[in-house]
Amino acid sequence: MSTIKLIIDGQEIEVKNGTTILEAAKKINVNIPTLCHHEDLCVAGNCRVCVVEVKGRERLEASCAVPAEEGMDILTNSAKIRNARKDIVSLLVSEHNTQCTTCYRNTNCELQELAAEYNVDGNKYLSVLKEGIEIDTSSWSIEKDDSKCIHCQRCVRTCAELQHVNALTAAFKGNEMKISTFGELPFNEVVCTNCGQCVNHCPTGALTERRYFDQVWEALGDHSKHVVMNTAPSVRVALGEMLGYEVGTRVTGKMVTAMKKIGADSVLDTDFSADLTIIEEGHELLSRLRKVLLKKDTNIKLPMITSCSPGWVKFIEHMYPNHLGHLSTCKSPQQMFGALTKTYYAEKKGIDPKDIVSVAIMPCAAKKYEANRAEMNDSGYRDIDAGLTTREFGLMIKQAGLNFQNLEDSEFDSIMGESTGAGVIFGATGGVMEAALRTAYTIVTGRNVPFKNLNITAVRGTEGIRKASIKIDGCLEEWAFLEGAELNVAVAHGLKNARTIMDEVASGKSNYHFIEVMGCPGGCIGGGGQPIPTNADIRAKRIQAIYEEDMSKSIRMSHENPEIVRIYKEFLGEPLGEKSHKLLHTHYHKRNRY
Template sequence: MPDTIKRAPISQQPFKVEKPLDLNAIGGMISIQINEKKVSVPLGTTILEACRDNHIHIPTLCHHPDLCIAGVCRVCVVEVDGMRTLQASCSFPITASIKIKTSSELVRKARRNIIDLLLSEHHGECYACVKNKNCELQTLSKEYGVDNMRFGHVKEPVYEVDFSSTSLVRDMNKCVLCRRCIRTCIDLQEVGVLEAINRGDKTQISTFYDKPLQDVICINCGQCLNRCPTGALYSNDPSDEIWRAIDDPQKHVVIQTAPSPRAAIGEEFGYAPGHSFTPELNTALKRIGFDRVFDTNFTADLTILEEGTELLTRLKKAIVDKDTTVKLPQFTSCSPGWIKFIEHFYPEHLDYLSTAKSPQQMFGAIIKTFYAQEQGIDPKDIVSVSLMPCSAKKFECNRPEMDASGFRDVDYGLTTRELAKMIREAGIFLPELPKSGFDEPFGEASGAGLIFGATGGVMEAALRTVYELVTGREVPFENLRIEACRGFEGIKEASVKLENVLPAYSFLEGVNFKFMVAHGTANAKQVMELLREGKLSDVHFVEIMACPGGCLGGGGQPIPTSEEIRKQRAKAIYAEEEGLPIRKSHENPHVKYIYEKFIPEGPCSELSHKLLHTHYKKRGRYII
């Protein structure tokens, strides 16, 4: 059972089957009849699951595999023999030998009427919609033969579109009240920005006191965008500005690409999840007109060194200096959604965060300083773009403190979906492009940086480096695979014993290095509650990613999403990483070069603090 379902209110939880209610149920299985076909299904299966398992298509709209049951759209209704009314197949548990009809006249008419009703309240301007050809309402209307708007159609928008957020756009004119965003925000992520307000014909989805998104406690994770079936929620798209920069000969436009978009962008071009298109994407970006294409993994490696050094420093202060002000465990700080989450919900615990910037922001600072210096380019002419799987990265690069270079360190955060749009606009079919590499001088990165894309990746990368720094030996895992960090469990916990350490780290001799990994802010909340209760005193390092699955499940990734899709993306990332020559951050030659040439005093030195570290803001929960 997904965590969301456990957390959902009673009304949204699935039916609990405690004992067989039907004598025909043998071994927990029950035989039912779907459209004259006899099948056997586990007791308690919903009609929807039973039909899908037997290759019978049932349309859905409010149902989402990541979320708890709602049963509100009624598109999935079916006829159950002996029942007066149609039943929503998504929420109906099978506990008796029932007979189901999935496309009787009554059912077809009902579906058609319901879709017509949804369309009558939906401002459907399909050609100008960001979700054109990837809209579930559009698909439904095609599948169910909508040929006219029998109950009318919204000609003019009624609600003002909320463009206030740097990351997300809310256009309630397109909302069909499926409430997936609510279940995402409250149950899946436990952020609690969106809820249904009013009732009857005035029902709508809104924020606290209908305030614009920028004024509420939205963490910009964008999980709602990934689950919105229509174009009511989408990301704030900077592609027009980026085109303008590319078309401007004065501007030197560079782009850094994060690992997760590369493992998912194929889905935008019709490929099944699980194909990585890194080299093809490099070519596409160059053809679009980016002057340089860099790999964010490079600064991911840099992050590991900074964050790892910071951790060792904290450990030393705590163990050797007996400094009680040192906060442990140290929490990772790469995920901007997580950062805003902790700033809002646990502002008193900000000191536990690593001060290291995220890879995106480290790269931004380096591009407009060392890179500009080395290449002899005026940093004011550099436009720095980052390709991210993430909607919160847009907010992050706009944080006022992110100007270490004297300029905006990163000018635009671009999501996977938005880049796919640019690639299509350029007339390029990505999968068929020739392959090419990243540009120098940051052309090489380690596999450790690559796996940042999956939940547990940062921890795995950090362990590979920290363990070796401390003991002088490689982590004791076959092929560097630290399985304890991998997989999609909500909260993972493991430890590794530090033995025969190098003299410099003698204070760590015999220490059982304990770490935790959590993804999705609902799980993060659980970890933070443990911290509050003082139950993390034996833990040293915690990785947290705001999005389910980590970055590969980010709010800027291709739609749809589901645990299965995220697993495929993770697979693609791990497969790509094993093929790389360098798999430890500290072995990345460019990282070594940066420290030798520009930051000779090394990680966590004064200069590195100026450029590569940041501070956080106590935001709190109170909404003004």
């Protein structure tokens, strides 16, 4: 690609043709403020806080929207620019509910930060904040407060471009403009998947996750309750960002200590139930392959598609209701964990399950919704009592006054606290596929997957859809029908890519046997409940940390987890057995596509 030369703040720079002024400035460490811009999304150019002066041009230019041109001479910092930015932020503040002290995004809000940087005078413009704006708390996962909205439309673009859901729109015009849902229906009545990506991309407190940490504090303070906390694989590689660590720092040991210090009676690991998911899902895949390839059973659907991402599950229920047979019947690791906490764990520990409060700390907003699905009570109780995001948990650590960086490392408790590298990689796109292949290949051949260090690099990476074929040979007698077969697999992350792969499946032309779909870009490491900001660079660092965690484990295949071996021996019986079906598997619902 050809390059161009321009000058920014007196410094000459050469950039690729098509680079925006904003991007060019970043290359020479000049930070131009933005609000409607997010690097995950297409350009909107509607807030104009990123204005710069281009010499020879009368009007200020929005640097996020204007491409750099050969010979441009640009100023990013002048009295004219500072005044313009200050005015823009002042106007936004004048129609904003600036109750920062009681706002969930206080100290992590882009509007607040800019208002402080530009020393905005809140009285310069008459407040035009509308009265009587109601907060939509209808959803288990998402809360929408229009009084905090700056109309940047990052949420609308996120939902449309990244997620292909289109649950949000900019409704009405002029002064009446607001972010709305179809027919202005409450969040819980529309096609929203609860993925939380709009929350993660919102610069202010207008969209937040529903918070349940007060409920958890209450349980922690109630000595008649036995509080079991468990954390998802991707929490340990992102939590540190809220507590003073560099992006991509693994804080597993300190995270466990923090949960113990805030009073959890037992600190367990969702990675354990990720390993369990692999055993159940791996056997389900092999069972489907046997039924389709050997018994020619036309009622069984291939490809089988993973079901551990609740945003994805709700997406397919709405968008492809006639293809639910492709979904694995396995519950997500969170829900398997909940069902076992109130049965197996309760039995082993001699605790009445009614006294157990199960708390799941997740990278995800959709898991809150999932925990509240009507069918998620197979233990006889609500399997998961509270789902918290990584952000909520980070806040609890701060509320508890813990000096996180000075905490000693500690180990998860037992039982249901032991996990393998295969469980950990669930947190990154491609991880479920890799973990499943590590185990399924061993079941079929009696050997490890033929990849160096068990690392199946073909399914790793950040490309939206990745495909691979694995030749199976040297099968054990029981699996002879698979001898010489090529297992075709695919991985998709983000609901936009999920739609692409589902269109292929729905057309009947797909030749895949197994597909992994994660609802969020990058998989759970990029989940809607992860620390803000999240962007491509941050996702890549969290993914790297996940694979480092995998390599640090002494056991890296789910079927070798001693606690998994034990639970089948002492409680579940066998994979896909009667108890597994009752506690670990589920069913799905057709939903409307409105």
